Every structure is written in C-alpha cells, then in structure tokens.
Amino acid sequence: MKRIAIVGFGLIGGSLSLALRRNAGVHVTAIDRAPVLARAEAKSAADELLPLDDAEAMKVALERSDITVLAVPVSTIVRLVPWSLSHAPVVTDCGSTKREIAQTAAAEPRGTWFVPGHPMAGLPDGGIENARGDLFEGRTWILCPEYADPAARIAVAEMVTLTGAHLVELSPEAHDRAVAVTSHLPQLLASSLFTLAEDQQARVAMGPAFERATRGAGGLDSMWTDIFETNADEVARAAEALSRELSQVAASLRRSPPDVQAALGVLAKARARRHRG
Known part of the structure; x- marks a missing residue:
C-alpha cells in the first residue's frame, strides 16, 4: 500500500x-x-x-x-x-x-x-x-x-x-527560465491582450482566436504575487525578449511602403521551428 x-x-x-x-x-x-x-x-x-x-x-x-x-x-x-x-x-x-x-x-x-x-x-x-x-x-x-x-x-x-x-x-534555474516563457508570459499576454481589446472597444469583433489567446486572462493575485516575487528576473527577461520581437514587426510595418516580407519572417521562422519539432 x-x-x-x-x-x-x-x-x-x-x-x-x-x-x-x-x-x-x-x-x-x-x-x-x-x-x-x-x-x-x-x-x-x-x-x-x-x-x-x-x-x-x-x-x-x-x-x-x-x-x-x-x-x-x-x-x-x-x-x-x-x-x-x-x-x-x-x-x-x-x-x-x-x-x-x-x-x-x-x-x-x-x-x-x-x-x-x-x-x-x-x-x-x-x-x-x-x-x-x-x-x-x-x-x-x-x-x-x-x-x-x-x-x-x-x-x-x-x-x-x-x-x-x-x-x-x-535544474531549478532551467525550470524557472523555461516556465517564464511557456507559462508565465502567455498568461500575462492573455491579460494584456484582453485589456487592449477592452480599451479599444474591440471585443465586439472577437472570435475563436481571441478566445483561445485570452483564456488565461486575469488570475489570482495570490498566485501572481508568488510568481512575480520568486521569478521576477526570468519573467522580465522573457517579456523584454518578446517586446523586442514585436517592436521589430511594428517597425517593419511602419515603413513606407510597409516591409511585409520582414513581418512575414516572424511567421516563417515559427513555422519552420514548429515543423522541426
């Protein structure tokens, strides 16, 4: 037993x-x-x-x-x-x-x-x-x-x-680095995206993609206090890395004419890595 x-x-x-x-x-x-x-x-x-x-x-x-x-x-x-x-x-x-x-x-x-x-x-x-x-x-x-x-x-x-x-x-260090990207950042993104949609009165146009992306929005303060206090450095590092990636996309689309190929490069890179497994 x-x-x-x-x-x-x-x-x-x-x-x-x-x-x-x-x-x-x-x-x-x-x-x-x-x-x-x-x-x-x-x-x-x-x-x-x-x-x-x-x-x-x-x-x-x-x-x-x-x-x-x-x-x-x-x-x-x-x-x-x-x-x-x-x-x-x-x-x-x-x-x-x-x-x-x-x-x-x-x-x-x-x-x-x-x-x-x-x-x-x-x-x-x-x-x-x-x-x-x-x-x-x-x-x-x-x-x-x-x-x-x-x-x-x-x-x-x-x-x-x-x-x-x-x-x-x-290792504990590798764990905290990984989950900052795969767990903590996605939940923060869900909350940020939901708030953005509210601020821009865009929820009237939400569909399945938005619902999937914001499923983890919100969360308990008690849980997030623990995450922020014990994994602050890795969550910040992950958020900064993503911010740089999105900033590059935004910069390419602000050009005149928009550099569509540069923006598509983000999607192409993800497709290639996803298919590679």
Whole structure:
C-alpha cells in the first residue's frame, strides 16, 4: 500500500488524488481547510480527510506517508518545507517556480529528501470541484532532483508516472527560465491582450482566436504575487525578449511602403521551428 499525503486540496491536489486512486494499492490523505474537505468528500476524492487545524493528526499522517505532496501556493510551500521534512520521509511540491523552494529545502538537514516538482497542467477554473483524474494524462511533469537523494527521486518519479504524466527533469534555474516563457508570459499576454481589446472597444469583433489567446486572462493575485516575487528576473527577461520581437514587426510595418516580407519572417521562422519539432 502506497500512502500519499496531499497538503492543499484544490484543483491540482484534488486531481492528483483522483489520478493516483485509479491505481490499486494507493491510499490518499487530503489535508486542507474544513470547507474544502467537505467538497472533497462529496466527490469521494480521498481516502482520508484531515483538517489543517489538527496538528497532531497531520504530523501522524505525514510520518505514515510514503510521500507528502505540497500542492499549495509557492509562498506557502516555502513556509511548509521545514515542517514537512521534519515529519515526512519524502516530500515533493507542485509549485509554479522552483529556485526559492529548492534553496529552502537545501538548507534543511533532510533537504535531500525533498524533490521539487511542477505539473504543467491546469484549467481556467480552480478548486476541488473542478478536479479531474485525467488532468495530468499526457502532460509534462517537471522534477528538479538536482540535490535529491536517488531514493527520493525514484519514489516521486514513480508517483508521477501513475498519473499518466510525461516526466522531465530540469535544474531549478532551467525550470524557472523555461516556465517564464511557456507559462508565465502567455498568461500575462492573455491579460494584456484582453485589456487592449477592452480599451479599444474591440471585443465586439472577437472570435475563436481571441478566445483561445485570452483564456488565461486575469488570475489570482495570490498566485501572481508568488510568481512575480520568486521569478521576477526570468519573467522580465522573457517579456523584454518578446517586446523586442514585436517592436521589430511594428517597425517593419511602419515603413513606407510597409516591409511585409520582414513581418512575414516572424511567421516563417515559427513555422519552420514548429515543423522541426
């Protein structure tokens, strides 16, 4: 019997539980606030439910677990790393940035038993009520086991495999650099594009392309505060690089006559690289 304790039972934590419990011999303990646990119980999303205010029961649950997963915001993960490592044999997380979390774990006596992780999956609406057992199927799940004990890495990798996700390993630095481009910047762009359409009263003409491009507009301040505080340099670098690319397109189209071929070059470069895989 594999015992998994999940701290934070929203969309990611709940989906992880549903995915793992499709496999025989997996027991999941959900740890969160009482209202969240009530919704989890209604979905039969876990085998055991523990409220956050029951410190002794949580301690026992972590000690009995094979793996404890911190599926909470990055700032909360950083705060919980020392506590979780003092009780759980192996700990991983689902935070959207990795450098600060990895540095915090490395400073702990049992830091090698922490395996930083990030499932590249989500939905427009969060919460346990939207959790799905197939959320991770075919998606990338990044682990950053640079300083992890090999046994801890293997244990977490096996858990990830049970969800149907595709495992990728990166350093914390490479992770934060990559997700600034593939996750953080696209969501910022979605928000900027949505606001631009509002300011120019252009939403009356929106179609499927606009809807797809702005699906991630908005977002929770709590999540974005963590991203901006822990990945500011990489998000800024990505935004500046894109701004340079768009500025070049704008400059080519302002010429008289417009340099259409230069603008088309952006599309051609993307097509070539996309087909190259």
